[in-house]
Amino acid sequence: MTATIPTLPSLYDPFSTEAKWQRFWEENQVYKADPDRGGKPYCIVIPPPNVTGSLHIGHTLGDTLMDILVRYHRMKGRNTLWLPGTDHASIAVQTILDKQLKAEGKTRYDLGREKFLERAWQWKAESGGTIVSQLRRLGLSLDWSRERFTMDEGLSKAVLEAFVRLYEEGLIYRGNYLVNWCPATQSAVSDLEVENKEVDGYLWHFRYPLTDASGYVEVATTRPETMLGDTAVAVNPQDERYQHLIGKTLTLPIMQREIPVIGDDFVDPAFGTGCVKVTPAHDPNDFEMGQRHQLPLINIMNKDGTLNENAGSFQGQDRFVARKNVVQRLETDGFLVKVEDYKHMVPYSDRGKVPIEPLLSTQWFVKICPLADKALEFLDQKNSPQFIPQRWTKVYRDWLVKLKDWCISRQLWWGHQIPAWYAVSETSGEITDTTPFVVARSEAEAQEKACSQFGANVKLERDPDVLDTWFSSGLWPFSTLGWPDKSRDFEFYYPTSTLVTGFDIIFFWVARMTMLAGHFTGQMPFKDVYIHGLVLDENGKKMSKSAGNGIDPLLLIDKYGTDALRYTLVKEVAGAGQDIRLDYDRKKDESPSVEASRNFANKLWNAARFVMMNLDGKTPQQLGSPPASVGAGLSDVPVDKKTIGLNPPLLSDRWILSRFHQVVRQTSDYIDNYGLGEAAKGLYDFIWGDFCDWYIELVKSRLQKDSAAPSRLVAQQTLAYVLEEILKLLHPFMPHITEEIWHTLTQAEDGQTLALQSYPETDTRLIDPDLEQQFELLIATIRTIRNLRAEADIKPGVKVTVFLQSESDRERQILTGGQSYIQDLAKVESLTITPALEREIDPAIAGVIGTIQALIPLAGVVDVAALRAKIQKDLSKVEAEIKSLSNRLNNPNFVNKAPAEVVKGARDTLAEAEKQAEILRERLRRLA
CATH class of the missing domain: 1.10.730.10 (Isoleucyl-tRNA Synthetase; Domain 1)
Structure with missing residues (x-):
């Protein structure tokens, strides 16, 4: 009985093959980690993608890099764990749901908090399922038995514990400070969620009259509407132009409020007129000046971006409408001096995509300095974590040094609700800035604390706000492994081995993880931070879901297969941290x-x-x-x-x-x-x-x-x-x-x-480097002979005569030893290896390999005259095309009026034609 010889099908079908092995790996729990198996651990916790739709090709790059590392270390014998999970993404998810409700003619307040959260969990199930499906299609070697979600029971417990501990240690506080407010999402956002954009704007100059009628000062501003909340005008105390005004008062136009002239070193005498309007409730620098000079804080803005009762007759107007109306009123009243075109940076909400409004608000904050100092100590004393490439270490360090207290409260419903309960009045039931509160791990604990502090039968109302998503994400490397409990996974796999991420979230995420991990675990959460580049679109822009320029990896997987997509992305990453531009035609879905x-x-x-x-x-x-x-x-x-x-x-x-x-x-x-x-x-x-x-x-x-x-x-x-x-x-x-x-x-x-x-x-x-070097010479010789055959249009089945001439004894020895390989692979019938040619060979085609000359006699093999005529004819066609294209590109009407892609196409075609002409001329020269 003859044994069946195992064979592969004639054509590779990536789609059935990939699906088969993805099922096999998961069903057989090939990637299930076991800390009790021992060995040296290797652990990565996946950067949790937001449950906001689906992943794009940028996520695919990071996931593939992680999978390579995990598979490699697993095959190297390490006890590996790659833990999957997703992030609840408070602002992003709520923005999506608010848009859906708006399309239905509703708001979240129409639903109420409980029904809104039911809808959010439904969205999470659908969107999170899509993301998990994509991860599985990538063939990632994740331990799905340990899948986590930032709002699952275990991670919610970790968030609660972290908040309470930090509060009890005096590192979380509630305060009335100027925050970055996004009117679109109606929530505070952190400094890291603000994107500064350069815009074409205006610089308005206004006169503020002195109260004693002795003159006026001229101020310049890019936000005229905020003057309604001015409480001072500041000058530099060293500025001789205005020293005599310090201590005097001005009458604020429109509002007719008396405000002082103050001296402050912050003022730049070279900016504008050297006089700066001070609006402490609407500008972070003005806020600090207001603190130094005990100025009142007048908030003129509602949370939706409209003006409030403190704006007088402009109440109810949108901030940008009010801007125009305030300027018009100042012009009518004779206070407008001039308007200048002015390029300046405007902070935008990363999520809401609208200009940020600095707003005075009562929020929850984390004291950053003690946490950042701990992380800096690890970095400076132990070089932990280690950044690859190393240049990102300085970026990370500089950021830790510059961090300010972190506003962690968000005016949203989807997320971890802040574990603070307020002792509200029985009559009003409202939470104010002065309402007493307790922080607790549960409502029962809160009631117990409130009774001991405020007396029995106190009415408690939980803080409606939720925590910044990055607070829970900052706990991710250790909360996913069981912290605050001492789980076996935490004991064995923590700290993790490697964090793989893009450079764009070093500030958002990496620094927060190191600060919180250093505080709660006494260790950095990972040994290495591997910073990879970003995948850019065809216009060189970062791919993102919010920008709408991302590519669904499934489009390319369905066309080419998972392995092909993975290999392309990794092969393009020539160096760590280097961005890549994916070669992709959106119209054809081709790459x-x-x-x-x-x-x-x-x-x-x-x-x-x-x-x-x-x-x-x-x-x-x-x-x-x-x-x-x-x-x-x-x-x-x-x-x-x-x-x-x-x-x-x-x-x-x-x-x-x-x-x-x-x-x-x-x-x-x-x-x-x-x-x-x-x-x-x-x-x-x-x-x-x-x-x-x-x-x-x-x-x-x-x-x-x-x-x-x-x-x-x-x-x-x-x-x-x-x-x-x-x-x-x-x-x-x-x-x-x-x-x-x-x-x-x-x-x-x-x-x-x-x-x-x-x-x-x-x-x-x-x-054997010497043997490899010899084969390099042999392969180069065979390749050159093959190229010469192609240039001379020698048919594949025709065997030729070849002369190899070299003055080097060693080269001739190598060529002689490999003679059978040369003859076999280059279709050579007669091979002569010589230090010098005894006679001139004509006609022949010749090529060079280093110091070796290869010649193929053409007599009796090809019709040289006919070959030259054919090449000359091809060259004439190409030269005519070059002339035509050059004339078009030298015509200003074509270059200036034709679509950019048409002009680019013509230039590319010209460059290709010129290269073809160069090759054809070289072939003619060789046949001369």
Whole structure:
């Protein structure tokens, strides 16, 4: 009975293959972590994506980088945990739901808090499910049994505990301060959620008359409406122009309020007129001046961006409408001096996409200094965490130094409700800035505390606000592992090994995690912070869901496969922290760069099919290791005799094994140092070039010989060994195709998986740089002969005569030793290797490899005159195209009036045509 020889289908189908292995890995719990298994831990907690729709290609890059690291360390024998989860994203989710309700003609107040939260949880189930589905399609090796959500029971407990502890330690307080207010979301936002944009605006100059009628001062402002809340005008005390005015009073136009002239070193005498209006309730710098000079704070703004009763006749007007009306009134009253065009920076809400309004508000704050000082101590004394690339360390450090107290309360309903209860009046039931409160872990505890502080039968009302999302996210590396309880996961896997993230959230998230982790756990939450670049769209803009320029990774996965998309993204990351621009046509949903990675997958598939068809149905284990894999004979050969001619049947095997172990060492070094893009490129070059294009071609003739020939067996052993080890090397990058090929190649038993095999180790005994250098020369020679054949239009089946001329004894020795390879792969019938040509060969086509000249006589092989005529005809066509394109591009009407993409297309076509002409002229020169 003949054994069935395992084979792969003729065509690789990524879609069925990827789905099969994703099910297999999850059903068999291949990635389930077990702290009791021992070993050295390696842990990553996934940066939790917001449950606001779906992921884009930028998320895919970060997730793929993490998956490579986790798979690599798992195969290296580490006890790995990659923990998945999602973030509740308070502002983002509430913004989406408010828009939905608006479209229905409702507001959240029509629903009430309880019904609104039911709707939010429903949104989380739908959107979170979409995100989890996307993560699964990426083939990520996550431990889904440990999936977390920032508002699940365990993490909510951690948030509650963190808040109460910080409050009891005096690090959380409630205060009336100027905050960044977003009128669109009607919530406070942190400094980190503010984006400063340069805008074209105006600088208005107004006169404020002195109360004693002795004159006036001129002030300049970019926000005229805020003058309604002015409580002073400030000048620099060293400014001789205005020193005599300090202490006098002015009459504020429109409001007719008497306000003082104060001296403050903050004022820049060179800005505007040197006189600055002071509105302490609506500008952070003015707020600080107001504190120094005990100025009153007059808030003129409602939370929706309209003006309140303190704005007089402008009450109820939108802030931008009021701006125009205030200017008009000042002009009518004769106080407007001039208006200047003025470029300036305006703070915008990152979520609400509207200008921020500095607003006086009672909020909850975290005292940052003690937390930041702890994180700085770890950084300065222990270089912890370590940033890759290192340049981000300074950015992180500078940010910790500059941080101000963190406003953590948000006027939202979706999120962790602040655990504070107010002892409200039985009559009004309102919470004011002076209402007494208690902070507690539960309502029962709050009632107990309130009774002891305020007496029995006190009525409690919980603070309606929720915590900033980044507060719970800041606890993520340790709350997900069980903190505040002492869980086995926390004891074994914390601190985590690596944080993989984009540089754009070092401030939002990384610093908050290190500060909170340092305070609560006494350790930094991760050893390394690997900062990767961002994926940019075709216009060089950061991809984001809010900008609408993101690409759904499923579009490309459905077209090219998961492995192809993963490999493209990683291969483009040439260096840590470097942004990449994805080659993508939105109209066609096509990406040439992802298509190239799919072609790479097909190349590997076809090479694996060829290898398996030539193994006589045996596995690598059944064939055994190739003799060279233990260094047989090679290391004992004297250096001066280690030439390519030593043992022709085995030198190609030794060469590929040397190249393979070089790549093993190189790949491991790159991954260990976070050079994942370089590792991907190195594997691509080795697999496509050395293994598929050269080694397989070099051994084909040996595989066709008598099956008993030792040379054939060694070729089979080497092919099988290198292919299996290639699959292991490539598996972290392209897990699905490598798993499929490995199972067929090794005839793996049920339950076995490539994901749990050992990663290849470097055998330095097999690395032979001298042999590799010799093969480089040999391969370059074969490539040059092939190119010359193509230039001369020599048919593939025609064998040619070749002369190789070199004055170097060593080069001739190498070429002579590899003569059979040259003749076989370059279709050479007669090969002459000589120090000097005895006669001139004409007609011939010639090429150069370093100091070697290669010549192919053309007499009797091609019609040289006809070939020259054909090339000349092609050149004439190209030159005519160049002339036409040049005329168009030299025409100002075309360049100035045609669409930009048309002009760019013409320039690109011209550049391509000029390159073609250069190549054709060179071919003519060679045939001369």
